[in-house]
Amino acid sequence: AQTVTQSQPEMSVQEAETVTLSCTYDTSESDYYLFWYKQPPSRQMILVIRQEAYKQQNATENRFSVNFQKAAKSFSLKISDSQLGDAAMYFCAYRRAQGGSEKLVFGKGMKLTVNP
Amino acid sequence: DTGVSQNPRHKITKRGQNVTFRCDPISEHNRLYWYRQTLGQGPEFLTYFQNEAQLEKSRLLSDRFSAERPKGSFSTLEIQRTEQGDSAMYLCASQGDNQPQHFGDGTRLSIL
Numbered sequence: 001a002q003t004v005t006q007s008q009p010e011m012s013v014q015e016a017e018t019v020t021l022s023c024t025y026d027t028s029e030s031d032y033y034l035f036w037y038k039q040p041p042s043r044q045m046i047l048v049i050r051q052e053a054y055k056q057q058n059a060t061e062n063r064f065s066v067n068f069q070k071a072a073k074s075f076s077l078k079i080s081d082s083q084l085g086d087a088a089m090y091f092c093a094y095r096r097a098q099g100g101s102e103k104l105v106f107g108k109g110m111k112l113t114v115n116p
Numbered sequence: 117d118t119g120v121s122q123n124p125r126h127k128i129t130k131r132g133q134n135v136t137f138r139c140d141p142i143s144e145h146n147r148l149y150w151y152r153q154t155l156g157q158g159p160e161f162l163t164y165f166q167n168e169a170q171l172e173k174s175r176l177l178s179d180r181f182s183a184e185r186p187k188g189s190f191s192t193l194e195i196q197r198t199e200q201g202d203s204a205m206y207l208c209a210s211q212g213d214n215q216p217q218h219f220g221d222g223t224r225l226s227i228l
Binding site: 004035037043044045046047050091093100101102103104105106107108109 | 119120147149151156157158159160161164166171172207209211216217218219220221222
């Protein structure tokens with residue numbers, strides 16, 4: 001079974017600074033997707049960024065970028081120029097690329113605090 | 117695109133009662149998922165529909181839980197004879213082909 005581990009339960013960052021959130025996963029599959037989702041307090045889960053495992057190039061979405069290390073099964077999220085609105089729970093998630101449902105397997109999440 | 121809608125937002129009930137939640141997915145999405153999220157944890161998969169067919173159920177989904185998607189549009193999740201351990205946030209997500217999952221706001225269930 002696939003597992004996703006987020007070892008840091010909480011982090012804080014100063015506004016305008018950069019922060020990196022770590023995630024590791026375990027799978028025997030060669031083709032899969034990895035995601036970072038953001039869940040603000042009492043609000044819905046929002047997709048931040050997606051990475052296809054077959055792509056060597058790291059995904060980037062504006063201030064958000066990932067460092068995908070397939071051999072190490074590591075998938076970290078870097079947030080640049082942190083803003084107050086980035087404060088939220090962040091979840092790393094895995095999904096098989098083929099076969100069966102495309103259910104997401106989530107880590108336990110990490111609470112990010114942004115200090116003004 | 118009005119997003120995924122879940123009702124009710126909150127449900128408080130006494131232990132032993134039955135509850136039903138509704139999820140209205142994004143209209144063109146053929147896949148629909150239910151997840152359960154307890155405090156301090158990430159969401160855990162419960163069940164999956166492709167159109168009206170329920171194709172996968174988690175072992176977390178005991179006999180007291182049932183889900184339907186009768187016309188391949190909205191879905192309901194029913195919990196019979198609720199227990200304290202059922203207290204959680206129940207999340208619904210929908211997905212189109214080659215698209216990521218979009219989540220609703222969830223239904224928070226509290227068992228007294």
